[in-house]
Amino acid sequence: MGRATTEALVLRRTPFGETSQVAEFLTRDQGRLSLILKGVHRPRSRKGGGVDLLDHCVITWFSRRGSRSLAQLSERRVLSHHPVMRRRTDLMLAGESLVELLRALAPEGQRVTALFRLAVAFLDALDADPPPERLPPVLFALHGGILRITGFELVLDRCVSCDRRPEGNRVMRCDPERGGIVCRTCRTGQDHSFDLSTRAARAISSFRSADPRAAAELTIPPAIAHQMKRYYDRTLLHVLERPMRCHVLPRSA
Ligand SMILES: [Zn+2]
Incomplete structure (x- = not known):
């Protein structure tokens, strides 16, 4: 299992189950990448809710070599939400x-x-x-x-x-x-x-x-x-x- 951190832009997000989200990012270091954001929609989630389209953030995830399931986003920090746009x-x-x-x-x-x-x-x-x-x-x-x-x-x-x-x-x-x-x-x-x-x-x-x-x-x-x-x-x-x-x-x- 490898931990990776890079800058990313949110290209798409879809609900996953009742409390999670799957998001596609353009990452600087890995190109396009889909990750699962587990439990972000739980009322008391400490992950700060789902991501928004085109948010510019720094993300960290755990990649599992050879695993076919989506890697999980573990941390994110929003650099810009582009409020004027x-x-x-x-x-x-x-x-x-x-x-x-x-x-x-x-x-x-x-x-x-x-x-x-x-x-x-x-x-x-x-x-x-x-x-x-x-x-x-x-x-x-x-x-x-x-x-x-x-x-x-x-x-x-x-x-x-x-x-x-x-x-x-x-x-x-x-x-x-x-x-x-x-x-x-x-x-x-x-x-x-x-x-x-x-x-x-x-x-x-x-x-x-x-x-x-x-x-x-x-x-x-x-x-x-x-x-x-x-x-x-x-x-x-x-x-x-x-x-x-x-x-x-x-x-x-
Ligand atoms: Zn010619």
Whole structure:
């Protein structure tokens, strides 16, 4: 039996029996992990009740090698409950979109330090109460970072087929199924590509390593923001093989 302690975010919780809870966490050191919280709903539980979605905590559990039953959470300390985020529907929906992405893309059983840091920075950015018009860049920083960290980012500085680099302020075609931008010569008739200007492509590249908390300070021209939104929607559709269920921003055409 091994005792482990790490930082974690709560991704899901379900009641278990009358007094217990099963919670799925994104842990920094072990990726996604489900644990049982025994007796947390007992009236005089000393464990402080169940956990809340998206709580950022430090958790300790006992893992049993070879055991097929869920490991048991033994201690937890909440670092942030993100109270401001919980007061606004649009921010909470953005938080839920993070849960959707992490449950689909975060691995189990391995250290995910970069992904964990990005997720915490995103929640901190939401909890800083950004005005609604500053929400798009915060989401773009999350999407750009997740695509980079999970290895799904597209090639945007040259044609994926012939390596030719776009010149000037051209509008290119971007095709997630082919892995990035495709020049006019290499494009094959009917595909699922969409327009992407070189300016928008540069903005997307600069958001790959953006901190969501700093992104909230950025102003993006509407025409560029529109293209960025479509880029992330279409790329995530390709990666997840289905549309996102959480729509934080209006759907792109
Ligand atoms: Zn080409």
